[in-house]
Amino acid sequence: MSLKEKLAEKIEQQRLRTAKLLKEYGDVKVDEVTISQVVGGMRGIKSMVTDISYLDPEEGIRFRGYTIPEVLEKLPKMPGAEMPYVEGQFYLLLTGEIPTEEDVQELAEELKKRKALPEYVKDMLRAMPRDTHPMTLFAAGIVAMQRESKFAEYYEAGHFNKNTAWEPTLEDALDLMAKLPVLGAYIYRMKYRGDTFIPSNPDLDLGGDFANMMGIPKPYDDVARMYFILHADHESGNVSAHTAHLVASALSDVYYSYSAAMGGLAGPLHGLANQEVLKWIQELMKNKSGGKVPTKDELKKFVEETLASGQVIPGYGHAVLRKTDPRYMAQREFALNHLKDDPIFAVVSMLFEVVPPILSSLGKVKNPWPNVDAQSGVIQWHYGVVEYDFYTVLFGIGRALGVLANLVWDRALGYAIERPKSVTTDMLEEWAGIH
Numbered sequence: 129m130s131l132k133e134k135l136a137e138k139i140e141q142q143r144l145r146t147a148k149l150l151k152e153y154g155d156v157k158v159d160e161v162t163i164s165q166v167v168g169g170m171r172g173i174k175s176m177v178t179d180i181s182y183l184d185p186e187e188g189i190r191f192r193g194y195t196i197p198e199v200l201e202k203l204p205k206m207p208g209a210e211m212p213y214v215e216g217q218f219y220l221l222l223t224g225e226i227p228t229e230e231d232v233q234e235l236a237e238e239l240k241k242r243k244a245l246p247e248y249v250k251d252m253l254r255a256m257p258r259d260t261h262p263m264t265l266f267a268a269g270i271v272a273m274q275r276e277s278k279f280a281e282y283y284e285a286g287h288f289n290k291n292t293a294w295e296p297t298l299e300d301a302l303d304l305m306a307k308l309p310v311l312g313a314y315i316y317r318m319k320y321r322g323d324t325f326i327p328s329n330p331d332l333d334l335g336g337d338f339a340n341m342m343g344i345p346k347p348y349d350d351v352a353r354m355y356f357i358l359h360a361d362h363e364s365g366n367v368s369a370h371t372a373h374l375v376a377s378a379l380s381d382v383y384y385s386y387s388a389a390m391g392g393l394a395g396p397l398h399g400l401a402n403q404e405v406l407k408w409i410q411e412l413m414k415n416k417s418g419g420k421v422p423t424k425d426e427l428k429k430f431v432e433e434t435l436a437s438g439q440v441i442p443g444y445g446h447a448v449l450r451k452t453d454p455r456y457m458a459q460r461e462f463a464l465n466h467l468k469d470d471p472i473f474a475v476v477s478m479l480f481e482v483v484p485p486i487l488s489s490l491g492k493v494k495n496p497w498p499n500v501d502a503q504s505g506v507i508q509w510h511y512g513v514v515e516y517d518f519y520t521v522l523f524g525i526g527r528a529l530g531v532l533a534n535l536v537w538d539r540a541l542g543y544a545i546e547r548p549k550s551v552t553t554d555m556l557e558e559w560a561g562i563h
């Protein structure tokens with residue numbers, strides 16, 4: 129069964145579930161909302177629905193019900209690879225099923241046909257000042273390709289219909305997913321490697337071809353596969369996923385939606401933490417331990433100094449998670465195999481011992497354990513991707529897997545345009561009994 133046929137079958141079943149909930153149980157209460165949630169970024173309010181991933185505070189992310197160790201174990205791998213095909217993760221997120229090797233090959237072939245980056249995108253990128261931030265180039269490249277949108281064409285032609293709108297959206301999602309690694313690598317080589325574009329190799333899988341276009345030898349292909357799979361999705365309420373969903377709810381196509389999402393991912397509170405970790409460790413090694421791996425006591429002192437100066441320890445803590453992020457553990461396992469002699473990884477490992485007891489002793493930190501970002505920048509640095517600014521682009525390529533799967537389902541289930549209600553401060557004061 130092709131991916132499209134499989135999706136059509138799943139969508140039909142899911143529509144019945146959603147229709148029943150709406151028709152028979154539409155008045156059932158899901159949550160209550162407090163003033164601190166309304167003022168405080170809507171934190172924790174249950175007000176969105178997605179089946180692509182769910183973040184359990186104790187277990188971490190589950191992709192379509194599977195934990196990270198399960199995903200890494202169950203998804204098909206190519207012979208000789210340590211990490212599964214990225215295409216397999218996309219198939220899982222789209223359909224909810226672990227693909228067979230044949231399913232993966234079919235999707236990989238589909239993506240290969242679609243990966244050519246239009247020449248006008250390259251021309252546009254080259255016309256922009258070379259010191260433009262790579263995320264700006266990335267978002268601009270995505271929105272520039274909006275003219276390719278099959279959904280926009282279908283809508284313009286007056287074909288819009290709630291039953292079929294997911295089909296051109298799937299076409300757009302496949303097109304964009306195929307092109308993002310090419311766009312990312314193009315930006316990297318243009319900006320940081322003297323404008324030496326490496327063409328895509330049509331025989332390679334998504335992760336393998338990304339490593340090829342970046343110009344980085346093995347095992348960077350596995351690093352790319354791991355990075356994209358682990359960053360694929362983190363529920364729908366985070367800034368990038370939510371932005372894409374919101375923009376798409378106006379029936380904007382995936383190009384408009386995903387480029388807007390990248391504006392959110394570029395923000396310091398969202399996509400930048402991995403570079404903060406690296407900067408912080410390198411500052412420690414430069415200023416405190418003469419360029420060498422510090423002793424445990426030196427490290428403890430540095431952690432305490434950072435806290436005393438009012439800064440947070442980057443890479444530690446999480447808004448929802450309450451244990452070590454399984455994405456950290458998966459990357460740590462890889463690093464234990466491949467980065468054993470890397471001095472920065474030695475510090476990362478030592479921090480894993482030193483930081484949690486110190487943060488716990490503060491008594492206010494809800495999660496003293498490391499998050500995904502405590503590890504990912506270090507691995508990129510090890511393989512020569514030393515340009516911090518580029519790390520968010522990598523995140524943006526990976527995050528598309530989940531966000532684009534969500535956008536296909538948004539259309540399939542006919543989710544409404546988002547329009548939460550805002551209130552005034554006077555009203556809050558009145559409800560609080562202040563007036």
Ligand code: FAM
Nearest residue numbers: 398401440441442443444445446447492493494495499501
């Ligand atoms: N170091 C020092 N203090 C910390 C801390 C850390 N790593 N994590 C939390 N705290 C403090 C926090 O600042 C707050 O203090 P105040 O009450 O004085 O303001 C207190 O502990 C309670 O915070 P919380 O409820 O445990 O965490 P939040 O939900 O408010 O914030 C984070 C979550 C991720 C923003 C926070 O843990 C943090 O700033 N961590 C360091 C930066 C980081 O690693 N960000 C990446 C997050 C990553 F998962 C991602 O989204 N990419």
